[in-house]
Amino acid sequence: MAELCNTALLIVFIDYAFFKKIRRMETAAGNLYKERLVRGFCHLYAGQREAVDVTSGAVARRRTGNVHGKGGSMHMYNKNFFGGNGIVGAQQAIGAGLAFAQKYNKKKNVSFTLFGDGAANQGQLYEGCYF
Known part of the structure; x- marks a missing residue:
């Protein structure tokens, strides 16, 4: 430690x-x-x-x-980076779907999402967490 x-x-x-x-x-x-x-x-x-x-x-x-x-900054994507979009809080559901696909395909990858306090009250954020 x-x-x-x-x-x-x-x-x-x-x-x-x-x-x-x-x-x-x-x-x-x-x-x-x-x-x-x-x-x-x-x-x-x-x-x-x-x-x-x-x-x-x-x-x-x-x-x-x-x-x-x-x-620009709202549409950043790359081969292994499924970046942001213009919908506040949507990245949580996208990240959950990517994590599910990685697990389903038995890939040893990591999926994580970041969000701020402005997205903390969005429905799709909670849907992604429950998924």
Whole structure:
């Protein structure tokens, strides 16, 4: 247990400088959106900095982003990443379905979903949990 705690602390210290850079990127993205230099939607992720590696290219609609310039931050998909969509709370039901398919096909994969307090009262979230 002590090794696990020490490892977690080391990761926190290493990532702190990186997360500071990410915060500056998020602030810049918000400013670009306010200046109407970012087209479409701009979903900022205050408090969720670890998601920046896949979203920074997607928000700017760059070909280097994980959606190759298509869809922006609401439609991020990849071979093993069944990203977000515009429906609040829908990711829980999608994640439950993916987990069921993985178990049914006897794959040793992991499926997890993330949601915030805004999705906590959505029906599809509870349906996914009960599934």
